[in-house]
Amino acid sequence: MHLERLTLILEIVGQKGEATVGDICEHSDLPKASAYRLVQDLVGVGLLEPMARGRFSLGVRLKRMTHSDQSDEALIEQVAPALRQAASRLGAAFFLSRLRGRAVEIIHVETPDTGVSFLHPGLGKRPLHACSCSKAVAAFTPSLLDFDRLDGRLRAYTEFTLTRVEDLEADLAAIRERGYAECVEEIERGMASVAAPLSEIGPGATMSIGATGSVRVFTPAFRKKLGPQLTQIARDISGAGRFPPEHGDPPECTHPESGKETVGS
Numbered sequence: 001m002h003l004e005r006l007t008l009i010l011e012i013v014g015q016k017g018e019a020t021v022g023d024i025c026e027h028s029d030l031p032k033a034s035a036y037r038l039v040q041d042l043v044g045v046g047l048l049e050p051m052a053r054g055r056f057s058l059g060v061r062l063k064r065m066t067h068s069d070q071s072d073e074a075l076i077e078q079v080a081p082a083l084r085q086a087a088s089r090l091g092a093a094f095f096l097s098r099l100r101g102r103a104v105e106i107i108h109v110e111t112p113d114t115g116v117s118f119l120h121p122g123l124g125k126r127p128l129h130a131c132s133c134s135k136a137v138a139a140f141t142p143s144l145l146d147f148d149r150l151d152g153r154l155r156a157y158t159e160f161t162l163t164r165v166e167d168l169e170a171d172l173a174a175i176r177e178r179g180y181a182e183c184v185e186e187i188e189r190g191m192a193s194v195a196a197p198l199s200e201i202g203p204g205a206t207m208s209i210g211a212t213g214s215v216r217v218f219t220p221a222f223r224k225k226l227g228p229q230l231t232q233i234a235r236d237i238s239g240a241g242r243f244p245p246e247h248g249d250p251p252e253c254t255h256p257e258s259g260k261e262t263v264g265s
Contacts, residue, residue, distance in 0.1 A: 005030060005038055010062070012101050013048060017071040018055040027101030070203070072098070076108045082237050083110040083209060092211045093118050097126070097133035097195070099141065099206035104134040119191060121212045129154050129168050130161045132183040132195035136208040139175035140200050160185045176200075180227035181208075185215060192218035196230040199238040209234055 005028075012027050013019045024035045039056060042048040046061035076096065083094040087110040096108040103125045112118055128134045128145060138144050147165050154163040162168045175181045180196040195210025209230065212218075218226075 005034070006042060008101060009035070009038055009042060010047060010058070013056055014058050014070055015072055015098065015100050017073055018051055018057045020054050020056070027103060029102065072107050075207070079209065079237055080108060080110060082233055083108070086110075086211070086233060087112050088114065090211060091118060092213045092217075093120050094209065094211045095121050095133065095195075097137070097208045097210070099137050099144070102144070104128060104131070104137050104208075106133060119213055121193065127155065127157070127187065129163075130157055130183065130186045132181040132193040132212075133208045133210050135172065135175055135183070136181040136195040136197045136210070137206055139172040139181065140197050140205040157187045158185055158189055162186065178227065179231040181210075182223055182227070184218075184223075190215055192223065194218070194223050194226050194230055196227070196234045198234045204234075204238045209237070 008028050008030075009024055012024050016023060021032060021036050021039055024030065024039065025032050028035070030038070039048060043050060043056070043059070046059045048056045048062075049059040051057050075098065079096050083096060087094045091112045091114060093112075094110045095106045097104050097106045105125050106121055106123050109121060109123065111120060126134045128138050129150075145168075147169060150168070151165050154165070154168065155161070156163050162171055171181075179200070180194055182192070182194050184192045191212060192215045193210050193212035195208045198204030198207045198209065211226065211230065
């Protein structure tokens with residue numbers, strides 16, 4: 001348990017680039033006193049480094065061991081070009097999400113630059129049972145959800161939210177089968193989204209990309225077409241478990257009825 005807490009802190013700080021003790025508490029189950037004590041332990045052995053204004057970053061010792069950068073900034077730099085191309089093609093907002101601590105957050109959004117109307121999903125944490133970006137991660141991260149503790153605790157955001165554990169388990173199984181997740185008015189009326197993990201195993205399983213739009217445009221037929229294309233974009237980005245700096249053009253996707261590559265709000 002002690003090692004798990006230390007590892008969780010390092011993951012949170014590494015992803016955010018810099019984090020305060022308050023940030024760590026927000027993304028974990030740690031009380032402030034415990035988080036502060038563990039942070040000081042990590043500073044003491046050179047795995048964390050104190051910065052200005054009560055913030056901490058990964059220490060030089062840890063950076064020497066890993067020789068890698070999985071911060072939000074580095075991840076966005078590598079993934080954003082592919083999302084930007086997809087957003088321009090579709091006229092929809094495309095987003096990047098990642099697991100931070102015990103929650104999934106949308107950390108970056110690319111929007112069309114063509115002047116069309118679109119729906120912006122916003123940034124921040126999403127419920128694990130009621131958003132495509134979260135469910136895409138939860139489906140391929142078995143240890144993330146404790147179903148025994150979730151019974152009777154799944155919040156209903158709309159009448160379409162999955163609030164029964166057995167329904168959520170069935171949905172996650174379906175996601176693993178088809179490779180992508182859907183959210184249709186589960187967290188907000190009138191909105192739908194589709195998301196896929198960057199990979200089904202490894203670090204990519206804790207990250208997802210997706211697109212969102214109105215249910216008027218994100219029809220069942222459109223989502224069925226978009227889902228496999230999103231999984232292909234995710235595979236292109238992940239590069240068989242890596243995150244290369246160059247990406248190919250994402251597959252084209254058109255509205256199945258109108259043939260237009262625009263999304264209305």
